[in-house]
Amino acid sequence: xxxxxxxxxxxxxxxxxxxxxxxxxxxxxxxxxxxxxxxxxxxxxxxxxxxxxxxxxxxxxxxxxxxxxxxxxxxxxxxxxxxxxxxxxxxxxxxxxxxxxxxxxxxxxxxxxxxxxxxxxxxxxxxxxxxxxxxxxxxxxxxxxxxxxxxxxxxxxxxxxxxxxxxxxxxxxxxxxxxxxxxxxxxxxxxxxxxxxxxxxxxxxxxxxxxxxxxxxxxxxxxxxxxxxxxxxxxxxxxxxxxxxxxxxxxxxxxxxxxxxxxxxxxxxxxxxxxxxxxxxxxxxxxxxxxxxxxxxxxxxxxxxxxxxxxxxxxxxxxxxxxxxxxxxxxxxxxxxxxxxxxxxxxxxxxxxxxxxxxxxxxxxxxxxxxxxxxxxxxxxxxxxxxxxxxxxxxxxxxxxxxxxxxxxxxxxxxxxxxxx
Numbered sequence: 001x002x003x004x005x006x007x008x009x010x011x012x013x014x015x016x017x018x019x020x021x022x023x024x025x026x027x028x029x030x031x032x033x034x035x036x037x038x039x040x041x042x043x044x045x046x047x048x049x050x051x052x053x054x055x056x057x058x059x060x061x062x063x064x065x066x067x068x069x070x071x072x073x074x075x076x077x078x079x080x081x082x083x084x085x086x087x088x089x090x091x092x093x094x095x096x097x098x099x100x101x102x103x104x105x106x107x108x109x110x111x112x113x114x115x116x117x118x119x120x121x122x123x124x125x126x127x128x129x130x131x132x133x134x135x136x137x138x139x140x141x142x143x144x145x146x147x148x149x150x151x152x153x154x155x156x157x158x159x160x161x162x163x164x165x166x167x168x169x170x171x172x173x174x175x176x177x178x179x180x181x182x183x184x185x186x187x188x189x190x191x192x193x194x195x196x197x198x199x200x201x202x203x204x205x206x207x208x209x210x211x212x213x214x215x216x217x218x219x220x221x222x223x224x225x226x227x228x229x230x231x232x233x234x235x236x237x238x239x240x241x242x243x244x245x246x247x248x249x250x251x252x253x254x255x256x257x258x259x260x261x262x263x264x265x266x267x268x269x270x271x272x273x274x275x276x277x278x279x280x281x282x283x284x285x286x287x288x289x290x291x292x293x294x295x296x297x298x299x300x301x302x303x304x305x306x307x308x309x310x311x312x313x314x315x316x317x318x319x320x321x322x323x324x325x326x327x328x329x330x331x332x333x334x335x336x337x338x339x340x341x342x343x344x345x346x347x348x349x350x351x352x353x354x355x356x357x358x359x360x361x362x363x364x365x366x367x368x369x370x371x372x373x374x375x376x377x378x379x380x381x382x383x384x385x386x387x388x389x390x391x392x393x394x395x396x397x398x399x400x401x402x403x404x405x406x407x408x409x410x411x412x413x414x415x416x417x418x419x420x421x
Contacts, residue, residue, distance in 0.1 A: 029091060029113040030193035032104060033385035034421060041105035042199040043097075049167040050200045053095040054118065056086040057188050057195070058164070061208040062232045065122070072120045074184040076212040078225060080128040082232050084157055088118035089192045104196065115189045123160060126153050129231060158243050164203040165245065172202035172248040172286075173240060174392060177233075179255025179294065180222045183212045193379045194252055198389040202250065207233060209260055226260045233264040241283050248286035248314075250392050254378055258293035266303055269312045285313035287391050291378035293318060294338060310361040317391060317398075319384060321366045321377060356410035362398045363412045364405060383419040390420070 032041070043051065062082050063074035074083075091100050092113040103109045131146040142150075165171045176191035187206040195204040209229035213221035240249060253261040265285070272279040293300075303309045310316050355361070366384055369377045377384050387403060396402035398413045404420050405413035 027115045027189045029104075029115055030197060030379050030385060031382050032106060032109075033197050033389055034382045034418060035386045035389060036105050036197070037107045037382070039102075039105040041101050043101035043104075046200045047167060047169040051097045051101075053091045053097055053100045054088055055091075055192075055200070055204075057089050057191055058084070058086050058203065058205045059120075059184075059188070059208055060084050060205060060232075060236045061184065061210075062229055063184055063208055063210045072122060074120075074208065076183075076210050076214070076225075078210045078228055082126040082236065083122050084124050084126070084160070085120055085122040087120045087188050089188060090114075090116045090118050091192075091196070115192055117185055117188060124153060124156055126150075126157075126235075129235075154239050154242075157239055161203060161240065161243055162245060168200075168203050170202050171245050172250065173205055173246065174198065174202045175205050175207055175249065175251045177207045177209070177251065177253040177257035177261050178211065179253075179257045179292075180219060181212050181214070184208050186212075190254070190379050191252075193385075194388060194392075197385050198392040201392050202248075207236060207260075209233070209257075211256065222256060223259075226256055227263075229260055230264050230267070233260060234268055237264065237268065237283065246284060248395075249284050250287045250289070251285065252289045252291065252378070252388065253293075254291045255294045255375065258290045258295055261288070261290075262295065262300075262303055262309070265312070266307065266309060269309065270307070272312075279312035280314070283312065286315075286395055288313055288316045289319075289388060289391060290317070291319045291384070292321065292375050297338070310358045313360065314395060315391075315397060316361040317387075318361065318363045319366050319378065320363060321369050321375075355412075358411065361411060364398070365408065365412065365414045367415065368417065383415050383417075386420055387415065 036042075060082055061074050062079045064077035064079045065083060066073050066075050095113065100113070103113060127146065127149050131142055131150065133140045133142045133146070135141070161173070165173075174191070174195055176187060176194060178187040178190060182190075187208045191204050191206045195201070209232075210225045211222040212218075213225070215221070237249070240246060251261060265283070265288070268283060269279045272282045355363070364387070366377055366381065369381060378388065379385070387405075390396050390402050394402050398405045398411075399407060402420070404416075406416055408414050
């Protein structure tokens with residue numbers, strides 16, 4: 001087969017594989033993490049307000065809002081304004097809390113627990129960006145009315161988060177940033193899995209950027225939508241971090257969502273340092289978890305090392321799977337080693353030395369991943385779900401009793417079978 005024909009077919013194969021990564025409009029609850037399979041789902045530690053089979057998952061999105069037969073939803077088109085809202089997610093058909101919590105501690109459930117979206121409720125909509133401004137003495141200055149409107153929306157959003165933290169009993173938020181070819185609903189279900197099996201810890205918020213363009217070249221459209229959303233994501237994180245009561249922000253990013261997340265954080269870290277402040281205390285990022293990161297390895301090396309990215313937050317955990325077929329195709333398309341397929345054996349000695357100096361960053365090798373593409377293990381693998389839950393609940397570090405990962409060398413770790421038992 002000629003190279004030209006291979007190059008022509010590659011986008012088709014890529015679109016097919018990533019199309020399989022996208023989820024349907026309904027899903028079933030993720031398998032019970034190993035830390036809870038002895039019936040130890042922590043229901044008694046969950047606040048009364050969260051003991052429900054129909055919880056609210058909050059969202060920030062710059063997807064374009066749509067309505068079909070009066071039902072609010074969000075598509076893959078871009079919106080110049082962010083919306084903040086709440087989605088009601090149903091765990092099972094007619095499931096009550098007691099049966100749900102009991103099933104959440106079982107390895108084999110009597111029946112599958114379907115996740116379904118009941119409704120989306122938009123709480124507030126931020127102003128369109130860019131906000132109106134005028135040039136004064138050669139500098140752009142936002143007009144007073146725009147500043148006043150921004151401050152009003154920010155105060156309303158922050159008040160909503162304060163109330164939810166009160167109900168959660170913890171001044172913490174858990175943010176999920178989906179990847180390529182994910183619908184709005186996909187992100188909600190993924191965070192529902194992660195948050196539920198983290199003991200419903202903190203306030204759950206999906207940052208849903210306009211991915212899911214579809215089509216033969218949808219990957220490239222989504223990449224540009226990822227660039228579009230950076231400003232909005234920074235505004236969201238900035239408004240969160242400015243809530244005095246908020247203590248910790250936990251971010252779980254998947255696939256292309258890791259590019260959105262790290263690009264935004266990089267720019268915020270640079271801005272904070274230029275102000276002579278400490279980004280770790282200003283931005284309040286306790287944990288950044290990157291699952292199957294679709295990032296160029298050389299770019300990551302610059303961000304983690306040359307720019308001191310890792311030192312700006314509590315800890316960074318990177319999950320990698322050498323058998324990730326979806327990232328393998330991305331690697332062929334983008335002609336750069338994908339970070340999510342890296343292993344310490346393939347690193348040069350000088351790279352190992354460089355990464356070993358980043359004490360707050362840990363690289364976890366995930367083996368035995370099932371599924372056609374090996375790309376969605378962050379929500380389907382009991383071991384990984386256990387580790388994510390432990391990180392969010394305890395901010396535990398690798399090698400500690402709570403996270404008994406096996407050290408390979410430096411800050412590279414292996415996840416044993418049936419982890420953490």
